Amino acid sequence: MNVSAKFVRGVAVSAGLLLLFCGCTSTVEKKDAAAAESKKEEANKKLNIGNVSSISADSLRESAEKYMDNILNGLKDGNRALFTSNMIDEMKAETSKELFSALVEKLKNERGTYISREFLGALYQGPFVKCVWKAKFDKEAAKNETPEQKANREKLGNDTMLQLLLGEVDGKLLVFGFQFN
Numbered sequence: 001m002n003v004s005a006k007f008v009r010g011v012a013v014s015a016g017l018l019l020l021f022c023g024c025t026s027t028v029e030k031k032d033a034a035a036a037e038s039k040k041e042e043a044n045k046k047l048n049i050g051n052v053s054s055i056s057a058d059s060l061r062e063s064a065e066k067y068m069d070n071i072l073n074g075l076k077d078g079n080r081a082l083f084t085s086n087m088i089d090e091m092k093a094e095t096s097k098e099l100f101s102a103l104v105e106k107l108k109n110e111r112g113t114y115i116s117r118e119f120l121g122a123l124y125q126g127p128f129v130k131c132v133w134k135a136k137f138d139k140e141a142a143k144n145e146t147p148e149q150k151a152n153r154e155k156l157g158n159d160t161m162l163q164l165l166l167g168e169v170d171g172k173l174l175v176f177g178f179q180f181n
Contacts, residue, residue, distance in 0.1 A: 112139030
């Protein structure tokens with residue numbers, strides 16, 4: 001099943017990097033983004049998107065777990081190649097060393113150290129599937145935290161929702177986007 005280039009581009013960019021890296025942009029960045037957008041449109045015309053509904057649930061979950069492991073381990077180890085290993089080419093190209101370093105730092109500062117995750121399920125959305133986990137991260141307490149503050153922080157919990165958007169390109173399951181909430 002072929003999907004229009006605009007739809008694929010929109011999913012790959014919007015659901016992937018845009019959800020993680022939002023903020024202000026300059027005029028120069030907008031011009032650079034427009035040029036990159038044009039290149040992506042050309043690349044997307046060549047994609048042959050399949051329908052993931054034909055993949056067995058066990059096979060899908062096995063791949064999703066492996067891909068999420070690669071993303072999390074890549075972030076933990078600062079290994080950009082591992083982090084992007086299962087992503088579509090457009091996401092790989094957009095994940096510069098600088099962007100990756102910023103993501104590693106942001107995750108470390110905002111979430112802390114990854115501890116564990118529990119698979120919650122998969123949502124089939126047209127030619128894509130979104131896999132969802134509940135994850136635990138441990139953010140170290142501030143050095144000046146009182147015992148009462150520490151007890152309160154531990155009571156509140158620290159669940160994070162992980163999402164991975166997968167699609168099939170030329171017969172291979174790939175990451176089109178991910179998000180940590």
